[in-house]
Amino acid sequence: xxxxxxxxxxxxxxxxPADAEVPSxxxxxxxxxxxxxAPGGYTWLPLGFRVFQNVARVIREEMDAIGAQExxxxxxxxxxxxxxxGRWTDYGDNLFRLQDRRKVDFLLGPTHEEMFTLLVKDxxxxxxxxxxxxxxxxxxxxxxARPRGxxxxxxxxxxxxxxxxxxxxxxxxxxxxxxxxxxxxxxERLGLPFAIVSAMSGAMGGSASEEFLFPCDIGEDTFVQCTxxxxxxxxxxxxxGVADTIxxxxxxxxxxxxxxxxxxxxxxxxxxxxxxxLQLADRQWNAADTLKNVVVNLRHPDGRLEALAIGVxxxxxxxxxxxxxxxxxxxxEAFDESHFAANSALVKGYIGPGVLGTxxxxxxxxxxxxxxxxxxxxxxxxxxxxxxxxxxxxGRDFTADGTLDVAEIxxxxxxxxxxxxxxxxxxxxxxxxxxxxxxxxxxLGLQVLDKNGKQQTVTMGSYGIGVSRAVAxxxxxxxxxxxxxxxxxxxxxxxHIVIAGKDDATITATAESLAAELEGSGxxxxxxxxxxxxxxxxxxxxxxxxxxxxxxxGRGVANGTLEVRDRFAGTAFETPIAQVGPQLVAQARGx
RNA sequence: CGGAGUGUGGCGCAGCUUGGUAGCGCAUCUGGUUUGGGACCAGAGGGUCGCAGGUUCGAAUCCUGUCACUCCGACCA
Numbered sequence: 010x011x012x013x014x015x016x017x018x019x020x021x022x023x024x025x026p027a028d029a030e031v032p033s034x035x036x037x038x039x040x041x042x043x044x045x046x047a048p049g050g051y052t053w054l055p056l057g058f059r060v061f062q063n064v065a066r067v068i069r070e071e072m073d074a075i076g077a078q079e080x081x082x083x084x085x086x087x088x089x090x091x092x093x094x095g096r097w098t099d100y101g102d103n104l105f106r107l108q109d110r111r112k113v114d115f116l117l118g119p120t121h122e123e124m125f126t127l128l129v130k131d132x133x134x135x136x137x138x139x140x141x142x143x144x145x146x147x148x149x150x151x152x153x154a155r156p157r158g159x160x161x162x163x164x165x166x167x168x169x170x171x172x173x174x175x176x177x178x179x180x181x182x183x184x185x186x187x188x189x190x191x192x193x194x195x196x197e198r199l200g201l202p203f204a205i206v207s208a209m210s211g212a213m214g215g216s217a218s219e220e221f222l223f224p225c226d227i228g229e230d231t232f233v234q235c236t237x238x239x240x241x242x243x244x245x246x247x248x249x250g251v252a253d254t255i256x257x258x259x260x261x262x263x264x265x266x267x268x269x270x271x272x273x274x275x276x277x278x279x280x281x282x283x284x285x286x287l288q289l290a291d292r293q294w295n296a297a298d299t300l301k302n303v304v305v306n307l308r309h310p311d312g313r314l315e316a317l318a319i320g321v322x323x324x325x326x327x328x329x330x331x332x333x334x335x336x337x338x339x340x341x342e343a344f345d346e347s348h349f350a351a352n353s354a355l356v357k358g359y360i361g362p363g364v365l366g367t368x369x370x371x372x373x374x375x376x377x378x379x380x381x382x383x384x385x386x387x388x389x390x391x392x393x394x395x396x397x398x399x400x401x402x403x404g405r406d407f408t409a410d411g412t413l414d415v416a417e418i419x420x421x422x423x424x425x426x427x428x429x430x431x432x433x434x435x436x437x438x439x440x441x442x443x444x445x446x447x448x449x450x451x452x453l454g455l456q457v458l459d460k461n462g463k464q465q466t467v468t469m470g471s472y473g474i475g476v477s478r479a480v481a482x483x484x485x486x487x488x489x490x491x492x493x494x495x496x497x498x499x500x501x502x503x504x505h506i507v508i509a510g511k512d513d514a515t516i517t518a519t520a521e522s523l524a525a526e527l528e529g530s531g532x533x534x535x536x537x538x539x540x541x542x543x544x545x546x547x548x549x550x551x552x553x554x555x556x557x558x559x560x561x562x563g564r565g566v567a568n569g570t571l572e573v574r575d576r577f578a579g580t581a582f583e584t585p586i587a588q589v590g591p592q593l594v595a596q597a598r599g600x
Numbered sequence: 601c602g603g604a605g606u607g608u609g610g611c612g613c614a615g616c617u618u619g620g621u622a623g624c625g626c627a628u629c630u631g632g633u634u635u636g637g638g639a640c641c642a643g644a645g646g647g648u649c650g651c652a653g654g655u656u657c658g659a660a661u662c663c664u665g666u667c668a669c670u671c672c673g674a675c676c677a
Contacts, residue, residue, distance in 0.1 A: 023626055024612040028669055120677055154675050441677055473677060511635055545637035563636060
């Protein structure tokens with residue numbers, strides 16, 4: 010049925026809502042696609058819900074095409090499975106917990122690995138049943154500390170999550186590749202540009218993991234791409250290779266230097282450059298010649314607190330996100346004055362490898378950035394107030410407990426794969442594929458009998474797409490200054506017909522007849538039949554709403570033409586009335 | 601959770617400094633004029649000023665608390 014704008018449940022806004030900052034959020038609210046209903050929760054209005062359903066349809070078609078089967082779980086889940094896997098506590102404050110009238114604990118599902126695992130365990134027990142791929146499109150709940158960007162990060166949001174179950178790693182790899190390829194097709198159909206980057210698996214556990222990121226300045230994820238090869242990774246997942254060993258035989262013996270008033274790396278470097286006896290023959294000292302030792306506390310899941318020291322070149326900071334990702338599930342806390350006071354070996358501001366390490370005075374585990382090559386010489390703390398030591402050689406004068414790759418990644422850093430330069434970009438995570446491995450199957454006892462009649466633990470994969478987030482991402486990617494622009498595949502309507510100009514029976518009849526013709530051919534039509542509204546308002550609304558094809562029935566009708574506009578190309582053609590229908594139908598068929 | 605800012609009809613805002621019972625634009629309704637780029641005239645409806653206390657004869661305005669929102673940071677399949 011032709012949808013008339015005069016009866017469509019919508020109210021477009023002339024002004025931007027004050028609480029919306031990012032363009033997709035502003036436009037989705039202004040054009041009447043969504044309304045905020047709760048902190049981090051949005052209501053879909055008819056226009057928005059059509060787009061949402063279209064995105065979901067594309068996802069369904071591609072998931073079904075690879076043989077995945079759709080199921081649907083409740084959002085309110087029992088605590089027990091999540092206790093077994095530890096996520097009842099590991100998920101922390103981000104988990105919505107609630108109790109029933111008898112004080113029994115429940116949670117609102119943030120993701121459903123446990124439930125899918127138990128479902129398969131419930132029904133299947135033979136290798137002959139595998140592989141099996143199940144998915145659902147469902148609202149997820151996460152008590153985000155800071156929802157933002159409207160649909161981009163909500164506390165209740167729609168996610169397509171699928172799960173694969175295989176007998177072995179080769180099977181898992183096939184399942185993973187099938188989903189990965191399906192995701193590529195999905196995002197291509199949605200018209201979303203994307204980068205596939207290596208990722209950390211985070212709270213999900215498991216091993217191989219890649220993210221689909223929509224590159225975009227307002228994105229919350231930072232990733233690197235190699236300028237030469239196809240390496241790309243979330244900055245949290247970038248792994249710098251361990252530097253080659255350097256021959257240290259010509260390095261003079263380590264020497265302690267008095268360095269009063271050098272609280273920062275810069276003041277230390279300045280002092281070395283100012284002292285004639287310390288100056289270098291061929292260049293200035295710089296921050297990269299110093300070894301900075303950063304001490305943090307790790308809070309382990311069992312509540313235990315462990316101090317950890319990290320040695321990084323002085324020109325780099327420790328990237329807390331990268332650190333958190335590396336030490337997960339432990340959390341990073343500050344090492345404050347009271348902790349310094351409790352460890353007398355540490356001299357704040359002058360900490361050096363002399364006391365760090367499990368076998369040294371502080372007893373603190375000491376990890377080195379992989380850039381700190383064996384055989385490299387450093388200026389670093391001498392563990393005595395106002396003193397540093399120079400020519401301290403890694404491997405000769407000190408050893409660490411291992412390497413830990415958590416220093417910040419910078420533009421122009423070296424690609425771990427081909428040694429060319431990396432560039433840093435931001436992106437919105439729109440999809441994520443994981444090889445979970447046996448973690449959940451093991452925890453929940455999902456086993457099947459193999460050919461030999463022996464119990465085998467199943468290996469799993471998990472694959473997510475943020476459906477509501479994808480709607481926002483498309484809006485973000487496609488909009489222009491006048492409003493939204495939807496690819497035909499997801500547009501709420503195929504054609505937006507505007508009745509413009511003076512009230513004229515011929516114009517109205519022509520528009521009505523075109524609308525009926527298009528609907529008859531299976532297209533979805535939005536007809537702006539509002540009366541007493543000036544054409545300018547209708548044009549502005551049409552551009553704001555963003556249906557890609559706009560047909561204007563107006564002054565041209567007297568000469569036998571309609572104006573056909575392309576929202577993306579910005580073009581407008583006067584087209585003979587009889588040609589308009591067939592032309593739009595052909596375009597829609599070819600989409 | 602830390603820092604900054606903001607809460608006044610559906611949306612955007614003024615009023616708050618100096619307390620006196622709420623106003624403007626958009627949107628909505630009625631009538632009329634208008635009709636190819638967010639028209640005009642006349643009239644109308646709609647707000648316990650985020651919430652709860654307090655001060656005061658009197659609070660949108662001052663005080664305290666609280667909730668929510670936005671931005672930056674922390675956090676975040």
